[in-house]
Amino acid sequence: MEDTELIHEAVDVDAAVLALARRYEAASNLGVQVLNVLNWPAESLLERLPENARAKLETATVRGLEAAMSAASGSRSLIRDQKPWVNTATATMVGVVGGLGGLTTALAELPVTVTMLMRGVQAVAAEHGFDPDEDQTRKDALLVFAAAGPMVQGKSPDLTFLSSRMTLTGVNVYVGIGLIAPRLALVLGRKLAAQTIPVIGAATAAATNFSYASYYQEMANVVFGLRKLSESTGTPFAELVELLAAKLED
Template sequence: MNNALIPADLDRDITLIAERYCKAGGVGIQVLNLLGGQAENLLERLPDPVKDRLEEATTKALNVALKAASRSRGVLPDQGLWLNTVAATAMGAAGGAGGLPTALAELPVTTTVLLRAIQGIAKEYGFDPNDPEIQAECLQVFAAAGPLSDDDGADMGFLSARVTLTGAAVQSIIARIAPRLSAALGQKLAAQAVPIIGAVAGAATNYAYTSYYQEMAHVHFGLMRAGQQHGVARAQLVLRLSDAVKLAKR
């Protein structure tokens, strides 16, 4: 991309967003060090019946989270990022303490906390979380690869998609998100099922996932706001961000 076409202040914004993107990708390292394994091996630890129903469980968790997050906005104000992280970490510890049964039960609760955190970040950037289009954008953040993934920016395609949440379209959006999110959450469940240290692993993975998706929400809505402020198309911004991420990783 020709950087001469990018205003200097927008270029600075893109650089800061790229730093957040890179930061998000590094939060899983501590979890892998704790578990002493590789992310790609975690899913193999899950029993076959759980793996077979993982996408279905993720779809249900997303539906529950969307309804619960929307209802709770009128009752509970947005919390600070640290409080979201503390709450999710505590739930991860509780979920991991009982192995897979409690970890599966905890899944929709954690997903709801994550979605509320994403909605709060959207509001921070000047967007209305009650707007159906912004609700769709919040869901889209879950399309990013999970914190235990290392795909060198290949998941940036989620930033290019623009979706609108109207009627039955929500199920179409969730159906597109669920396969990728289920793979990420499957790694989380496998970590929580580690013998003896399940509670510690659950807390660590939830900390990593909450930190990751909050950072990716900053990337997502930071890019949206930059596009609106400078009148630059989203596709052009994503390309520029991709270049900035590559530079930051050198």
């Protein structure tokens, strides 16, 4: 009987990880479509940013994450969590406003966008049964933002961000923000650069914010899906990440 139960558990884990792998694979599709429309390779987007903007990007990202962590958490007590499409639509509208004035308004819009993205991630955490105000959940929310971002083409699945979960163990949230910010700064730099393209800035901003909101909500489902699966089955998180990598290579 015990052997049969273990077999069923293994099948359930395998199927659950396969479903998460499919979400991971689908997450970046919209971002790649935006790149295709712009006809700009992701690697060259950062080169479009003025040097002074690039120099300020990491600092702005740290401040944005700190504000987002506080504001997104605080807003949950005033405004209940919304459906994923509502969070995506709101982030898209913020992008439209941010794209109207080019780089100046895009930089000003950045903390607002990060806050909206964080709200979406927290809502996914709550859907999986985790309290967004708990310390571990806040760290896992940060982990989502260590992902490569939606506007990446032609690269193998990068699961190194999931190993950052161990790095975040034992540190407070604000130290964690400092660890995650450099990676997120590169991701947001691509977004800002896309918004500076003349004429279609507002439209591009809307499209990029839509793809970013969709992407991070899907990645949140992967992160919190793995965490829930780890807790419910007793399978170590690292082992589930290895299984996820194997599914993505199939």
